[in-house]
Amino acid sequence: MYISGQKHQSVFIGLLVILILAAILNLYSGSIAIPLKDIWNIITSDPTRSENYEYILTEYRLPKTITSIVIGFGLGISGLIIQTFFRNPLTGPFVLGISSGASLGVALLIMGGSLFGSIHHLYSLSTPIAASLGSFIVLSIVMITARNIRNTMSILIIGLMFGSFTTAIISVLSYFSSANELQQYIFWSLGSLSNLRWTDVSLLTGIVMISSVGLLPIIKSLDALLLGENYARSMGISIKKTQTIVFLITSLLTGSITAFVGPIAFIGLAIPHITRLIFKTSTHKILIPAVGIIGAIIMLICDSLTHISVGSKTLPINAITSIFGAPIVIWLLVAKSKTTRS
């Protein structure tokens, strides 16, 4: 009669079906058209399968599809736990200075050359390393500044301040950099899912899986936090412990995701909203897997949409997530307020 577990179950099954369909759509979409029949042949290892198609599929499309699923999952859950922890629906995984730190790292790598003498950034891993270092350093500064502050709102504002501080440094850097460097930086900041190889994909998958498991011990605390810190404390929740785990997991998730695919906008902020509207619950036992699956679905669809091609070029993923995502959230919120009024 109360929490209809059966209803949630059927929604989950529906979402998993959509996830599989979205993954197939994602494998199907790309600058080279591979007929569905050939995809099927490759999946079933049919002897008549085309080797060219198989190469494209296993070396390009499949890593990209898995990347989409993994980062949609990771950004969704880190957005959710940050929103719950700060009890603020406007926050996302990037409020702690993670994305601005990563951007600063990459900006220094690409554009700092003209200021500090050239740094070799030709190695394929130098961008992820610069991004991780940048986000780690900025996040550490935010955490050290905030360590004695009990008020979570102040921590939020400190994170935002560091964000604008680093953005300002990036502006100064870009003002002094060459057109070529600037273009390189902008391309990184637009995000790209297509340059990941299998080693990167498995590393990212591992991090997201570990982080998800790390969330299990704080599911109860997150639920209690919905009533505010004082109530949570009165129910035996340690705020400090929860805060540490929340910050560690979000920084691990968003830091590594940003490092590999660039700062992906919107997903972390919006997916929790979409999920709450669909599931009409705030219980994290349900929300965490739901947010992960819906994040993966939306990321797959957004990535597929980058191939509605303008010639042979693909659209930047970061633009797609916002262009298609923002109207969806607005529409959902308007529709929701209509139903509550009637």
Add this chain to the structure above:
Amino acid sequence: MTQSALKSTALDIGFGTSKKTTCICRQVSFNLNKGELVCLLGRNGSGKSTLLKTLSKILPPLSGSIEIYEKNIKNVSSKELALLISVVLTEKTLETSLTVYETIALGRQPHTNWIGKLSNNDINHIEASMALTETKDLSNKLTHQLSDGQLQRVMIARALAQDTPVILLDEPTSHLDIHHKINTFRILSKICKKTQKTVLISTHEINLALKNSDRLLLIDQSELSIGKPNDTKIQKRLTTIFNSEDIRYDLNTNQFVF
């Protein structure tokens, strides 16, 4: 023999930052017994909420000690304390899409396993506290759809579901209609007597407090006094705290008249 449930010794309460502390009440010493309902009365800003928050370990005491069941709360872990004290606070919970049932079920958190699975016993407690607070009809509503009064009853139900020997309530009836005001006092005093719980309620409902409480705790100008409602010393102090030209304490009916 009545036993002490909550005891404060030479307690200084207040709040402060690292530079400046504001002490609201000094040398507070009192003793609340098992099975006792005590109402905390005082003017706005006299320190009622601060006292309740200090007793529930949300605020640290400036000095002095608090003992719950003869254990200093300093040495009681927050998990253990959650099994001893439940609270109803004045702060407005943020709009969330938690249902009423889920909110009340959160009260069972200290009793549930690591993932928060509700046992049959938990469900019985939840349903019993919903029945007491008349919140059963609301169970599927989202908390942000409730009126202030309904929400207050839900938060009382949540505290009852936590099933602790000590319940601290900070103005739990401020938004309630007269029926639910009376009902809240009645169920709290019933629970108190039946299960030997200790209930401390801060309230502005002086007449309901006079009628329902075993003892009154008066807080005024950083001084605290405690005594039975029919104690003449307490009654005299009450009149000095609240008596103004607009209200009058009627000794015959033992209530304030406006």
